[in-house]
Amino acid sequence: MASFTTLLFSVFTLFSRLVLASSSKNNIPATITIPLKPTFTKNPSTEPLLFLQHLATASMSRSHHLKHGKASPLIQTSLFPHSYGGHTIPLSFGTPPQKLSFLVDTGSHVVWAPCTTHYTCTNCSFSNPKKFPIFNPELSSSDKILGCRDPKCVDTSSPDVHLGCPRCNGNSKKCSHACPQYSLQYAIGAASGFFLLENIDFPGKTIHKFLVGCTTSAERQPYSDALAGFGRTMFSLPMQMGVKKFAYCLNSHDYDDTRNSSKLILDYSDGETEGLSYASFLKNPPDFPFYYYLGVKDIKIGNKLLRIPSKYLTPGSDSRGGLMIDSGFAYGYMTQPVFKIVTNELKKQMSKYRRSLELETQSGLTPCYNFTGHKSIKIPDLIYQFTGGANMVVPGMNYFVLFPEASVACFPVTTDAGTNTLEFTPGPSIILGNYQQVDHYVEFDLKNERLGFVQQTC
Known part of the structure; x- marks a missing residue:
């Protein structure tokens, strides 16, 4: 008999593809191109030791976390490299769309963005977080807080565990409380907030009721960008969009400010890519x-x-x-x-x-x-x-x-x-x-x- 995790995963995948199908009836361009960009902020070649120490420390922290932590058109999005070794894509959420830079991370599983003017980031390695762009749900007409009765209200670390409605009496179906807040661990840092159902917007395509984390506080984060999890989970960006594959080609790390970008491709087709x-x-x-x-x-x-x-x-x-x-x-x-x-x-x-x-x-x-x-x-x-x-x-x-x-x-x-x-x-x-x-x-x-x-x- 299939486990509850497997059943929930299958239901969520089917729901995502039904939403995708309902949003894809209009004319949609064969490809949608958005810039995959490196996160380089300065040229550290004059101080190679400091740069090596920075990335070595960050990499050891991340490895510790990873080892101990619990037929449609293509969508192309530009992928940019960054100075802490990451790559970002611009994504737009809300109505009207608000565009932010998201770190692409196949080693994590949730999509989230800072979402309040009171966003705090304690002991973080960048300047005042209040000066960085946020997603403001108050400016979106399509914003909806994830309810505790929603099937998506599950533990992010154990998707077979439904968080339920601890503040409700009995099994009342009229309970309108929000899904309990999430807390995510990243290397030596963390992020916490609550889930929203929102529109994610691409030129010629809008995905409705996309699950996105509204992060209100974080600690020890190495980057100011939002985060797009691409891992093997129902919460990730590719799984929520129902894509059959995604691909990227990463530019060389030149350790400088660069405007060169490659492409992140979200692909709904079944065809095999030639030459791979x-x-x-x-x-x-x-x-x-x-x-x-x-x-x-x-x-x-x-x-x-x-x-x-x-x-x-x-x-x-x-x-x-x-x-x-x-x-x-x-x-x-x-x-x-x-x-x-x-x-x-x-x-x-x-x-x-x-x-x-x-x-x-x-x-x-x-x-x-x-x-x-x-x-x-x-x-x-x-x-x-x-x-x-x-x-x-x-x-x-x-x-x-x-x-x-x-x-x-x-x-x-x-x-x-x-x-x-x-x-x-x-x-x-x-x-x-x-x-x-x-x-x-x-x-x-x-x-x-x-x-x-x-x-x-x-």
């Missing part, structure tokens, strides 16, 4: 239902096949092991035993370059190199060999953090070495962050439960 290699998504382990896990057979550095025990490459029933792909994670992550195997081989193949031990100590990354005096640099490819035969080749110049002005570079993968005495830590053993996805067209085929990818200049 595919790797199947795995069934999620019990403790991590929202992530995109991939089956990895082997990892190579250059032409060298690494001997990594299979327990680290495939998630077990105890929720340990496996590889997840995460657009919101700047650097990658490898659990200590995997990290040691990979970096030992990397050091062998790059032995002709001088190690910068001082930079390693100060940045917390290893290995780091000083390339002063070298006219050309050769960094071996990092190759993921997925079950099923597909290979993802990550060129060395893409996955290393390079600072040409200072002639230094570091391997941007963090680990729990020195911070955890367990040989096999809970959660994914490998997190494939967005640095390793640069200059790849990456497609999340939700209908067929697989990841498609191909190298290309974004």
